Amino acid sequence: MNRLYHALQLKRLHQLKQIGFRYVPLVEKKTAPAATLPDDLKALEQIVSQCQLCALSKTRTKTVFGEGNPHAALMFVGEGPGAQEDMTGRPFVGRAGELLTKMIENVLEIPRSEVYIANIVKCRPPNNRVPTPEEAYTCLPYLQKQMELVAPRIVVALGATAYHYLTGDKSGITKVRGEVIDMGVYRLVPTYHPSYLLRNPSAKKEVYQDLLKIKGML
Numbered sequence: 366m367n368r369l370y371h372a373l374q375l376k377r378l379h380q381l382k383q384i385g386f387r388y389v390p391l392v393e394k395k396t397a398p399a400a401t402l403p404d405d406l407k408a409l410e411q412i413v414s415q416c417q418l419c420a421l422s423k424t425r426t427k428t429v430f431g432e433g434n435p436h437a438a439l440m441f442v443g444e445g446p447g448a449q450e451d452m453t454g455r456p457f458v459g460r461a462g463e464l465l466t467k468m469i470e471n472v473l474e475i476p477r478s479e480v481y482i483a484n485i486v487k488c489r490p491p492n493n494r495v496p497t498p499e500e501a502y503t504c505l506p507y508l509q510k511q512m513e514l515v516a517p518r519i520v521v522a523l524g525a526t527a528y529h530y531l532t533g534d535k536s537g538i539t540k541v542r543g544e545v546i547d548m549g550v551y552r553l554v555p556t557y558h559p560s561y562l563l564r565n566p567s568a569k570k571e572v573y574q575d576l577l578k579i580k581g582m583l
């Protein structure tokens with residue numbers, strides 16, 4: 366690469382930064398490579414349903430693999446299953462899920478079944494605590510493989526945990542929400558988690574803005 370090329374690349378990066386893109390280092394690989402997992406969502410789901418790689422497997426009722434259009438352009442990533450999800454094996458079916466469904470169907474104006482929804486961890490953390498780094502990194506290859514197979518153009522990180530494990534960046538969600546982050550094969554938009562919105566309804570207006578931005582990108 367010559368100096369002119371470097372200078373042009375820097376200029377381009379500067380322009381991207383000015384219109385809202387942020388640079389985020391790729392997540393350090395601390396887990397088994399996703400490449401060893403099957404290239405088929407059904408086969409992957411079967412493996413996840415029998416997973417015993419971390420302590421969450423001991424307390425779960427059902428694994429919550431994820432659901433939606435296997436070729437979705439838009440994917441939502443949450444933190445981990447709650448009580449209802451643990452009982453049913455489906456992501457975002459409790460109160461937070463009802464709100465997420467409204468966000469998708471009423472604001473983005475697409476049926477929930479057209480997007481793909483998954484979580485950082487596939488088993489419920491007891492008392493809905495935040496998954497530990499060990500639990501999250503152990504489970505992450507499943508999500509990475511899911512993302513590789515679904516190949517969405519846009520991924521919405523719902524809350525700080527999803528943002529942190531998708532990017533490796535420890536910034537708070539308040540700081541980064543609404544940004545569009547170029548992750549190479551997809552663009553990541555962090556926003557507040559629906560559970561946070563249930564506790565802080567005044568933050569809904571910011572999420573509404575983020576959703577309008579996503580709608581424009583679709």
Ligand code: URA
Pocket residue numbers: 429443444445446447450455456457458459461462484560
């Ligand atoms: N919260 C999450 O992060 N994921 C779910 O599936 C449900 C609630």
